[in-house]
Amino acid sequence: MKEIPKAYNPQDVEDKIYKKWEDSGYFNPDNLKLAEKADYFSISMPPPNRTGTLHTGHAIMLAYQDLMVRYNRLLGKKTLWLPGTDHAAIATQAKVEKELYKKEGKTRHDLGKENFLQKVVEFAEESKNIINKQVRKMGSSCDWSRERYTLDEGLTHVVKKAFIKMHEVGLIYRGDRIVNWCPHCMSTLSDDEVEYQETKGKFYTFKYAEDFPFAISTTRPETKLGDTAVAVNPKDKRYKKYIGQTFTINIGAGEQKIKIIADDSVDMKLGTGALGVTPAHSMIDYEMAQKNNLPVIKVIGEDGKMTALAGKKYQGLYVLAAREKLVNWLEEKGLIEKEEEIDMNLSVCYRCSTAVEPLPSKQWFIDVNKKITLTDNKYFQNKSIKEAALGVIKDREIKIIPQKFEHDYFRWLENLRDWCISRQIWFGHQIPVWYKNKGRLNEEIFVGMNAPKGKHWVQDEDTLDTWFSSGLWTFSTLMDKSFVKYNSWEDWVKGSKDLEFHPTSVMETGYDILFFWVARMIIQTTFMMGEIPFETVYLHGLVRDEKGRKMSKSLGNVVDPLDLIKKYGTDALRVAMITGTSAGADTRLYDEKVEGFRNFVNKLWNISRYILTSVSEIKRIKDKPQVKTLADEWILSKLDLVIEQVTKDLDKFNFSPASDVLRDFTWNDLADWYLEISKIEKDKDEILLYILERLLILWHPFIPFVTEAIWENFEADDLVMVQSYPKAEKRVKEAEEFNLIVDIISLIRNLRAENRIEPAKKVNVKLIGGKNVKLLNDQGEIIKGLARIDNLEILNKGEKPGQSVGGVVSGVEVYILLEGLVDKAKETKRLTKEIESIKNYISRLEKKLGNQEFVKNAPKEIVDKEKVKLKEQKEKLQKMEEQLKSIK
RNA sequence: GGGUAUAUAGCUCAGUGGUUAGAGCGUUCGGUUCACAUCCGAAAGGUCAAUGGUUCAAAUCCAUUUAUACCCACCA
Numbered sequence: 019m020k021e022i023p024k025a026y027n028p029q030d031v032e033d034k035i036y037k038k039w040e041d042s043g044y045f046n047p048d049n050l051k052l053a054e055k056a057d058y059f060s061i062s063m064p065p066p067n068r069t070g071t072l073h074t075g076h077a078i079m080l081a082y083q084d085l086m087v088r089y090n091r092l093l094g095k096k097t098l099w100l101p102g103t104d105h106a107a108i109a110t111q112a113k114v115e116k117e118l119y120k121k122e123g124k125t126r127h128d129l130g131k132e133n134f135l136q137k138v139v140e141f142a143e144e145s146k147n148i149i150n151k152q153v154r155k156m157g158s159s160c161d162w163s164r165e166r167y168t169l170d171e172g173l174t175h176v177v178k179k180a181f182i183k184m185h186e187v188g189l190i191y192r193g194d195r196i197v198n199w200c201p202h203c204m205s206t207l208s209d210d211e212v213e214y215q216e217t218k219g220k221f222y223t224f225k226y227a228e229d230f231p232f233a234i235s236t237t238r239p240e241t242k243l244g245d246t247a248v249a250v251n252p253k254d255k256r257y258k259k260y261i262g263q264t265f266t267i268n269i270g271a272g273e274q275k276i277k278i279i280a281d282d283s284v285d286m287k288l289g290t291g292a293l294g295v296t297p298a299h300s301m302i303d304y305e306m307a308q309k310n311n312l313p314v315i316k317v318i319g320e321d322g323k324m325t326a327l328a329g330k331k332y333q334g335l336y337v338l339a340a341r342e343k344l345v346n347w348l349e350e351k352g353l354i355e356k357e358e359e360i361d362m363n364l365s366v367c368y369r370c371s372t373a374v375e376p377l378p379s380k381q382w383f384i385d386v387n388k389k390i391t392l393t394d395n396k397y398f399q400n401k402s403i404k405e406a407a408l409g410v411i412k413d414r415e416i417k418i419i420p421q422k423f424e425h426d427y428f429r430w431l432e433n434l435r436d437w438c439i440s441r442q443i444w445f446g447h448q449i450p451v452w453y454k455n456k457g458r459l460n461e462e463i464f465v466g467m468n469a470p471k472g473k474h475w476v477q478d479e480d481t482l483d484t485w486f487s488s489g490l491w492t493f494s495t496l497m498d499k500s501f502v503k504y505n506s507w508e509d510w511v512k513g514s515k516d517l518e519f520h521p522t523s524v525m526e527t528g529y530d531i532l533f534f535w536v537a538r539m540i541i542q543t544t545f546m547m548g549e550i551p552f553e554t555v556y557l558h559g560l561v562r563d564e565k566g567r568k569m570s571k572s573l574g575n576v577v578d579p580l581d582l583i584k585k586y587g588t589d590a591l592r593v594a595m596i597t598g599t600s601a602g603a604d605t606r607l608y609d610e611k612v613e614g615f616r617n618f619v620n621k622l623w624n625i626s627r628y629i630l631t632s633v634s635e636i637k638r639i640k641d642k643p644q645v646k647t648l649a650d651e652w653i654l655s656k657l658d659l660v661i662e663q664v665t666k667d668l669d670k671f672n673f674s675p676a677s678d679v680l681r682d683f684t685w686n687d688l689a690d691w692y693l694e695i696s697k698i699e700k701d702k703d704e705i706l707l708y709i710l711e712r713l714l715i716l717w718h719p720f721i722p723f724v725t726e727a728i729w730e731n732f733e734a735d736d737l738v739m740v741q742s743y744p745k746a747e748k749r750v751k752e753a754e755e756f757n758l759i760v761d762i763i764s765l766i767r768n769l770r771a772e773n774r775i776e777p778a779k780k781v782n783v784k785l786i787g788g789k790n791v792k793l794l795n796d797q798g799e800i801i802k803g804l805a806r807i808d809n810l811e812i813l814n815k816g817e818k819p820g821q822s823v824g825g826v827v828s829g830v831e832v833y834i835l836l837e838g839l840v841d842k843a844k845e846t847k848r849l850t851k852e853i854e855s856i857k858n859y860i861s862r863l864e865k866k867l868g869n870q871e872f873v874k875n876a877p878k879e880i881v882d883k884e885k886v887k888l889k890e891q892k893e894k895l896q897k898m899e900e901q902l903k904s905i906k
Numbered sequence: 907g908g909g910u911a912u913a914u915a916g917c918u919c920a921g922u923g924g925u926u927a928g929a930g931c932g933u934u935c936g937g938u939u940c941a942c943a944u945c946c947g948a949a950a951g952g953u954c955a956a957u958g959g960u961u962c963a964a965a966u967c968c969a970u971u972u973a974u975a976c977c978c979a980c981c982a
Binding site: 235285302 | 908909910911912917918919920924925929930931932940941942944945946961962963975976977978979980981982
């Protein structure tokens with residue numbers, strides 16, 4: 019007999035086990051021994067950013083996905099979990115820039131594009147290695163042979179194809195628009211990359227000039243240097259007479275012509291009810307300017323400083339300095355009427371928290387409203403991107419769990435504006451567009467896979483939004499890495515065997531990137547493939563600290579998943595993150611919680627140790643062993659119920675309840691009760707092994723390491739990760755269960771009588787579904803305190819099932835209410851009560867309807883309604899009576 | 907400003923119209939050489955946020971209120 023350590027030590031086994039898994043080749047579906055017509059199950063791993071290390075968000079995602087993947091693999095499906103990483107353009111570049119500045123005091127421009135990119139690539143490679151090591155540490159059973167990277171050759175090729183195809187049908191266009199500009203990253207941002215911070219701001223009310231007829235209000239006086247109009251509400255009597263007039267002012271930028279325009283969107287109550295229109299630096303103002311044909315004057319540059327158009331006095335100043343200077347000047351001139359402190363939301367860059375500057379700029383956009391028709395694509399038959407992406411969720415082709423997020427998804431899409439996809443970043447997919455004579459009148463543009471022939475073609479310097487490539491992730495990763503042998507896109511798609519795993523089965527990710535990523539995958543995949551990217555979206559919540567706060571460096575409450583793994587083991591961390599939470603709900607993670615599951619893992623280890631060391635021979639038990647006592651029958655039927663419940667829960671993505679059920683069975687029923695019995699009633703080897711074997715498989719998706727480590731004791735057999743999932747046997751008849759309980763109670767009495775259990779000690783009666791036996795008097799009221807078995811007269815075995823077990827305590831008649839597994843008594847009682855209640859109701863209804871006066875006088879609808887009710891209740895009654903009969 | 911959640915034991919959470927509302931942790935008490943102190947047993951602890959309504963029956967459905975969280979918009 020092999021020595022099994024007293025306590026489970028994850029550190030000793032995890033790496034070894036992972037290596038064993040990886041060496042087995044079973045992460046790769048091609049190596050699974052499968053039934054011929056096996057279904058597939060596939061998940062694309064959301065690629066972690068190559069920006070450093072994994073955090074708890076990654077850990078929870080890996081735990082969920084590995085759980086689903088292992089479960090489906092055990093079910094015998096052709097299972098693929100495809101790993102990879104994301105280059106994360108802005109994020110990665112920003113990180114390297116920060117390091118560079120910290121270490122060498124240099125900017126990317128000091129290094130030059132080539133040298134800088136070299137550094138980024140090195141950093142990204144290093145990050146990848148760290149990340150992949152950590153993904154392994156989490157026990158992820160993903161197929162490393164299929165690992166992909168958003169910047170690898172194949173994917174880059176797909177990205178270009180996507181751009182070109184979208185351009186061809188007119189979805190991608192180049193245009194002048196107001197974009198969100200981050201002066202620090204020196205790049206555009208999409209609307210979703212802008213965040214808001216609550217800040218205190220000053221709300222100034224002033225006149226442009228002494229002779230200007232009224233004052234305007236703003237929080238950003240410096241932008242007023244670029245004003246070309248003042249907008250007022252057309253209903254506003256104060257200003258009606260000025261509409262259409264033009265005034266000339268000079269606040270430092272030279273002569274500015276200000277036209278008074280009317281616009282419904284102006285709030286008459288806010289400030290003076292007059293709004294200075296700065297077309298170049300506000301989205302709304304820009305729209306007004308378009309409507310009214312106003313000039314756009316750009317007074318703030320890409321570097322966040324005032325431009326020449328802002329006037330000599332202000333040129334070159336940062337916006338805040340310019341603001342101060344202008345306000346001082348206005349004060350001197352006595353033009354300021356009011357200065358108020360207000361709370362406002364400042365737009366900031368989601369990467370570097372720099373204030374975002376809206377700027378007019380020429381960029382590439384995806385048109386979300388243009389209707390297009392594509393051959394062989396059912397989603398795009400005179401449909402826009404918006405409509406197609408709405409349709410797949412509305413038609414429930416894609417299911418979102420939890421469903422409440424569908425609402426958010428719809429609202430986001432409905433309000434979606436054209437998506438700006440060009441970024442002024444060096445690291446990423448360079449836009450596949452070449453120019454000749456860029457910016458001149460005779461400019462030529464070429465869009466294609468490679469540079470066109472001929473001289474003087476220069477490729478667009480910009481790169482694509484990182485989400486443009488991630489949006490293609492589910493299918494691009496399944497296409498052959500090498501496309502060289504294919505002549506066309508169609509050939510490539512046809513020749514890529516792995517596309518059999520597409521659409522992927524599940525997309526599991528955090529709800530925080532529903533818009534960023536999930537929505538874009540839907541958009542781009544339906545467009546490129548005429549296929550949905552995934553069938554189900556499972557969204558998990560954010561991981562928070564013990565107090566429910568977001569983890570952040572500044573709060574110092576960041577939990578490193580690796581620390582927890584070191585302390586408690588991967589299994590404990592995994593199950594701690596999944597238990598006690600539901601889809602879309604945030605999870606709190608803290609030491610005590612993980613510790614609790616470490617204790618459980620150790621418990622399972624010891625249960626196994628006990629069984630494996632006490633049986634005479636360790637072997638697999640294929641068929642249900644022979645039942646010798648009622649305790650055997652009980653534990654085996656309980657196991658069946660557990661299998662049934664767990665399977666049902668996992669199929670419905672209810673992970674937490676599944677682990678609860680398993681834990682309850684393992685700890686309360688098996689360890690605390692049945693193992694104790696087995697010490698007295700001998701000859702239970704087969705049953706113990708039978709249960710252990712199945713229990714390990716059931717637990718495996720949750721806690722893969724410890725289950726595999728224990729499984730190693732079944733030496734002759736393959737890994738637990740490729741066993742077949744247990745199926746529930748036919749449920750034993752309820753009467754048997756009933757008798758079983760009675761017998762177990764008898765058993766306890768006998769044990770007492772033989773002095774094998776101390777008579778004074780209260781007996782553990784948790785055997786019944788983990789619940790206590792409670793005593794009721796004949797009124798059905800609880801007699802406080804636990805049933806002392808000593809005081810009970812156990813019923814005869816022949817007692818009719820469906821009734822409580824009765825007895826006498828101190829002269830009072832009592833009933834044991836059997837809860838949990840055997841709930842016949844409970845169910846009977848409940849049904850009887852309900853039936854009585856409904857009967858009562860029915861008789862009242864009948865009486866009412868039998869009353870001629872009521873039928874005559876009451877409105878017809880009410881009478882009809884009552885009739886319908888009566889019918890419904892009668893049906894219900896019948897159902898219940900049948901139910902009651904079936905129980906009896 | 908618009909929206910979406912959430913509110914159940916000291917804490918973290920189950921409970922998806924039907925008995926007497928549950929679990930884990932924590933607390934208190936008792937035990938423990940014999941698989942496990944990373945253990946075992948027991949107890950205490952609840953106006954199910956408030957109010958009103960629907961229903962034969964409400965923690966559960968509806969409305970209002972209060973509190974909290976998140977998302978979106980606006981930022982004149």
